[in-house]
Amino acid sequence: MVGFTAYVMQMAVGGALIALALSVYIDGIGYTVFHLIGISGFAAYAYTLLTLSGNWSVSAALAGGILVGAIAGWLCSECLRPLRGDGLTLASFGIGVGLFELLRFIPLTGGVFGIAGVPQFGVGEPIPTLIVTVVFLIVGAVVATFWRRSLGGAIVRSIRQDEWAALSIGARVEGHQRFTGAFAGALAAAGGIYSGATTGFIEPRDFQPTNLLIPLAATILACGKTPLGVLGSLFAIVFFFQAVRFIGQDPTTAGPVSEIIVAVLVAAILVIVRVRKQVMPHGQ
């Protein structure tokens, strides 16, 4: 894949995996979180450093990066477990941006300049990259769907609705909450690694909280529907976003303009969904 279409596709799939992670977390814990974007960056840097400095193979580094994401997700969810509501969302923002700032600061990550020459999955060739893209997307969607339909997914949703009731019927509340955090972290990690390993370059700016705008928009737009709904919404938003940039020509204004349109769209959907008392996209 080359050119603008390839770039849009890569952006869409990376965002899709993070949107799936976000939907898993919201479905299981019940609140919007921002730390997943930081975790995706952490995992992407782990993959890059393991391949470039540790001389790991691409597949081993991919597994290592996802493991780093899962552990980071578990640790973050452990920090956030005593919180609920806007407190939880705000604290997750603290972790997410704190991680982003650390990435900007640590010399190992190349600071604000990032790292070039990240080993690519499809060695930069169009067809292998396309195959990797499809595989990532399908695996992410299938795993998220499987989790959602599994007994564990049902239990964690019941915990979200009433922790004490779930405890009284014997659910392992803490275990399920930890697993949800780790699982969402692993999915976000896959998104971050995919983005880095298909473009061949990563910098901290790729993982700042504003980049969560589109995955969050997709999750809210899907109104808690299946992972396929999240993916469909995300692709629609990304292509709209990029179409505005493409038509606008001037990147310095087209980027902010498209961001404003998406922000207004998300706000409108959030208000409509909440006022109509439909499915709760986040928060109880």
Added chain:
Amino acid sequence: MSDVLGAAIISGSIYALISLGFALGFRVSGVFNLAYGGLLVAAGYANYAFAVLLGLPTWLSIPISILLISGIGFAIEGYGVPFAKKVGLTSLDIMVLTWLLLVVMQDLVIIIFSSTSIYMGSQDVTTGLTFLGTHITSIQFAIMGLTFAGASVLFVISRFTASGREVTAVGDNVALATICGINVKRVIALNAVAASLLAAGAGVLLTYEDRLEPTLGMRFSIIAIVATLVGIRLGPGGAVLGAYAFGLLESVVLYLVDPGLRDSVVYFCLLAAVTVTYRRKLISDVG
């Protein structure tokens, strides 16, 4: 060590100035208004537009900017937030909406001013006074004085006047305040006016102290939240104490640990402040 203390006093004063308006708004609404930092940035840029781009004199550009931006702030705090609560949005929904509003404000500033960073202060930073080994400029003196005056006024009003007690009552329990005969709408409106004026004033003043960038809004909001949560038990004036505590911590990191960690400290402080303030009892704690 005196360097650290001097820097802590200066940065603490700036952060206190940033936080006062937020703390006032938060006391009544209980909502984390993330658009607050955007108002500060917008006020700074509005003053720049009027004074530099349109050529208005400073004595005219400053009040116009403050009135314009505090009008927007009032619309958010005085009408937007109460309306959102009325239609059934939760605090979390409103917080996400204010974040989106911040993104919109930030992008508008980027589009209008082409991402230019601005500084309105004097190039001469040598005049002033040396205190605790740190050089304090006249604008920093003004900020310290305004912060002290603002905090004192807020403290006196909130503790010793009927209006202050009404604000506390509405912030604690709107239903009960209504039953007690307090005009809730009036209290919310007056509080929103004061909070917005403080935000806009702080934003304008900041451009005379340091370089302002369109993307700094979120950082300002987070600093205000941290300061407010640290001093939450002391009322809106407690934010000043929280701001100085945060300023001290930041200066310690800046001078004694590593300057590169300065921004990380802001966000990890947010995590700590929120966790300490809102930590609920876990099932494992209960047994």
